[in-house]
Amino acid sequence: MGMGANIVLGAIADDFTGATDLANNLVRGGMRCLQVIGVPQEEIDLADIDAVVVALKSRSCPVEEAVNDSLAALNWLQKQGARQLFFKYCSTFDSTDQGNIGPVADALLEALGASQTVMVPAFPINGRTVYQGHLFVGDRLLNDSGMQHHPLNPMQDADLVRVLARQTPHPVGLANRAVLTQGSTATRAHLSALEAQGIRHVICDSLDEQDLDVLAEATVLMPLVTGGSGLGQALPAQYRAQGWLATITEPGRLSPASGGGLVLSGSCSRPTLAQVADFLAKHPDGGFALDPLALAEGEQQQTQALAFARQRLSEQAPVLIYASAEPTNVAAAQQALGAARAGQVVEEALSQLAVTLVDEGVGRLLVAGGETSGAVVSALGITTLRIGEQIDPGVPWTQAPLAGSEAPLSLALKSGNFGGVDFFTRAFEVLA
Numbered sequence: 001m002g003m004g005a006n007i008v009l010g011a012i013a014d015d016f017t018g019a020t021d022l023a024n025n026l027v028r029g030g031m032r033c034l035q036v037i038g039v040p041q042e043e044i045d046l047a048d049i050d051a052v053v054v055a056l057k058s059r060s061c062p063v064e065e066a067v068n069d070s071l072a073a074l075n076w077l078q079k080q081g082a083r084q085l086f087f088k089y090c091s092t093f094d095s096t097d098q099g100n101i102g103p104v105a106d107a108l109l110e111a112l113g114a115s116q117t118v119m120v121p122a123f124p125i126n127g128r129t130v131y132q133g134h135l136f137v138g139d140r141l142l143n144d145s146g147m148q149h150h151p152l153n154p155m156q157d158a159d160l161v162r163v164l165a166r167q168t169p170h171p172v173g174l175a176n177r178a179v180l181t182q183g184s185t186a187t188r189a190h191l192s193a194l195e196a197q198g199i200r201h202v203i204c205d206s207l208d209e210q211d212l213d214v215l216a217e218a219t220v221l222m223p224l225v226t227g228g229s230g231l232g233q234a235l236p237a238q239y240r241a242q243g244w245l246a247t248i249t250e251p252g253r254l255s256p257a258s259g260g261g262l263v264l265s266g267s268c269s270r271p272t273l274a275q276v277a278d279f280l281a282k283h284p285d286g287g288f289a290l291d292p293l294a295l296a297e298g299e300q301q302q303t304q305a306l307a308f309a310r311q312r313l314s315e316q317a318p319v320l321i322y323a324s325a326e327p328t329n330v331a332a333a334q335q336a337l338g339a340a341r342a343g344q345v346v347e348e349a350l351s352q353l354a355v356t357l358v359d360e361g362v363g364r365l366l367v368a369g370g371e372t373s374g375a376v377v378s379a380l381g382i383t384t385l386r387i388g389e390q391i392d393p394g395v396p397w398t399q400a401p402l403a404g405s406e407a408p409l410s411l412a413l414k415s416g417n418f419g420g421v422d423f424f425t426r427a428f429e430v431l432a
């Protein structure tokens with residue numbers, strides 16, 4: 001038996017902060033959870049771990065790459081003995097007519113020799129619900145929620161049966177709320193009836209946690225489930241009922257945090273902009289704004305930002321370095337530099353600051369933005385994150401071992417759209 005003989009759930013997440021979101025809910029359900037960055041190249045110790053989430057960057061890449069990376073992750077998770085597989089995508093079903101949700105789900109089903117999976121994107125506590133197969137964000141249909149303007153995957157149709165049908169050659173079915181309200185046995189019977197008709201993918205309604213509990217009970221024996229992190233919180237209770245998982249006290253317990261605190265933000269999402277403004281209102285001298293145009297010109301702004309952070313850290317004062325900017329400023333930078341280059345100079349600047357300042361003693365680091373988090377974590381050479389306590393729905397503190405350092409780094413990776421307005425200050429209070 002390998003070191004991972006007790007892994008119950010193996011998850012494949014299509015982006016970085018999405019992986020952390022799922023891992024957070026698994027901890028809340030009572031599992032000890034490790035997030036790994038990409039498919040591990042070396043053996044890792046999973047002795048006290050119940051669930052592993054492999055974080056990929058497969059949401060917006062070409063279909064073939066997403067399929068290959070997901071299959072490699074599946075293969076590794078199977079070797080660790082995972083009893084159930086979970087394909088995690090965004091609670092707003094981020095995808096295009098080409099994929100990648102349909103093609104990846106099809107490839108995973110085929111590799112597992114399984115004939116059906118469920119699609120459960122709902123995340124009710126963050127306002128994502130599904131009714132009659134239609135996805136809502138708060139009280140808006142998906143295609144009226146702002147997501148219709150997403151730069152990479154504009155979501156212009158809220159009918160997920162129709163959306164998924166464009167991404168797979170197989171027929172797509174629906175398990176609606178009328179079925180769920182009859183309970184898990186009836187839901188399982190409904191899924192079996194669809195399976196008998198050759199329906200491989202079933203979009204599932206869910207309005208609240210109770211619906212997710214019914215779905216978890218109905219699907220615990222499926223080889224593969226797919227969805228957002230909501231289902232992830234409901235599954236661990238079913239694993240306990242199956243006798244696969246012991247009752248674990250404090251599954252999110254981490255070593256004590258130490259070292260200076262730093263916030264780096266490269267997210268320009270609306271909630272992040274409000275969090276930046278809230279931080280600056282509380283700490284008017286605590287923020288340093290990065291400008292992609294200045295960063296592209298030379299070293300000067302980077303040097304100033306570093307000096308600013310060092311000064312604040314030496315005073316043990318809160319410090320935020322941010323490129324977060326209003327849409328008009330982002331558009332102007334993108335016009336001047338090109339969107340890719342604008343993003344790249346910001347990601348490089350924030351990554352370099354992270355590497356230097358962690359080396360100098362920062363031990364508690366908060367990063368805002370999925371792409372930004374990916375860049376910072378790679379630059380720091382981090383390959384595993386142990387998941388700790390939740391700060392806000394979808395965002396936990398995590399801890400990562402650092403090469404050449406005894407103390408682990410405490411790290412919070414915030415998805416752009418997540419977190420309360422006071423997130424940048426309260427996160428450190430939660431950790432204290």
Ligand SMILES: Nc1ncnc2c1ncn2[C@@H]1O[C@H](COP(=O)(O)OP(=O)(O)OP(=O)(O)O)[C@@H](O)[C@H]1O
Nearest residue numbers: 267269323325330333343346369370371372415416
């Ligand atoms: N002022 C700016 N002008 C242009 N691009 C910027 C600016 N500030 C940040 N960026 C870039 O915008 C991108 C923001 O993406 P990121 O994924 O980090 O945040 P997000 O989209 O809010 O988060 P999530 O993916 O978690 O929803 C990054 O590539 C970042 O470098």
Ligand SMILES: O=C(O)[C@@H](O)C(=O)CO
Nearest residue numbers: 017018021090091228415
């Ligand atoms: O499911 C969500 O909403 C998040 O975990 C996410 O994937 C955001 O990019």
